[in-house]
Amino acid sequence: MIRTLPLTCSRCGKVFTAQDHLYYQDDFTAQSFKDIKLVCDDCIREWKEKWQIDHAEFHEENYVLTVTITLKDGTVYKNMDCTPMEDTESVVTGEDIPPEAQHTLYEYYVTFAQKRESQQIKDCFFTKEAEGKMSADITTVGGERYDKLVFYVEDGYLKTEQDVPDYVMDGLVIAYKSYLAQEEMLSTASQPAPRMPQRKPMPESQWNTGEGYGSGNTTGGFGRHNRNPFGGF
Numbered sequence: 001m002i003r004t005l006p007l008t009c010s011r012c013g014k015v016f017t018a019q020d021h022l023y024y025q026d027d028f029t030a031q032s033f034k035d036i037k038l039v040c041d042d043c044i045r046e047w048k049e050k051w052q053i054d055h056a057e058f059h060e061e062n063y064v065l066t067v068t069i070t071l072k073d074g075t076v077y078k079n080m081d082c083t084p085m086e087d088t089e090s091v092v093t094g095e096d097i098p099p100e101a102q103h104t105l106y107e108y109y110v111t112f113a114q115k116r117e118s119q120q121i122k123d124c125f126f127t128k129e130a131e132g133k134m135s136a137d138i139t140t141v142g143g144e145r146y147d148k149l150v151f152y153v154e155d156g157y158l159k160t161e162q163d164v165p166d167y168v169m170d171g172l173v174i175a176y177k178s179y180l181a182q183e184e185m186l187s188t189a190s191q192p193a194p195r196m197p198q199r200k201p202m203p204e205s206q207w208n209t210g211e212g213y214g215s216g217n218t219t220g221g222f223g224r225h226n227r228n229p230f231g232g233f
């Protein structure tokens, strides 16, 4: 059966002519060829012209990367989920973006990633101060230094006496947690080995005293009924 497919743009609704290729919108719900969403050259041109990026700001929280894009025409796309693709040097977002704009976005991403890298904490040394306070000497990868940064924990939150950027605070919290964990480990290691548990009868309710463990233990034992499933001591 031969059918015809009119070249009608799915965006502007105009009938158009085509040269050597057609633009169409990806659509996984399309059931048959006639459902294909064609896009005319004019709409493609308009779309490419629209996607002139004026500014892009990346943000990462809990390993989720988002980007807020401002176009030259003033349109703002806020906090879009996005994925940088190193092999194609582009950034893919939920919005349809022309390849040229995806590349531009990638340049913004590289700048963001470099800055983020430089803000990582390279060194952090702790000193115990008076009144239960601590101080930290911090150096970032980018060479920023924070000397004798006094901090303390209050109501479960780490607080510094001077204002520091968020990335320093985040790094400090992580470093201090691992410092505390290490302290704990060292103090446990330096304690004498735990004594053997005393043979104190356990409350009966904690043990299975039902039948069904064979003949039970009749040679001495643990507990009144000598039916300790773990055998006698």
Ligand SMILES: [Zn+2]
Residues within 6 Å of the ligand: 009, 010, 011, 012, 013, 014, 039, 040, 041, 042, 043, 044
């Ligand atoms: Zn069109």
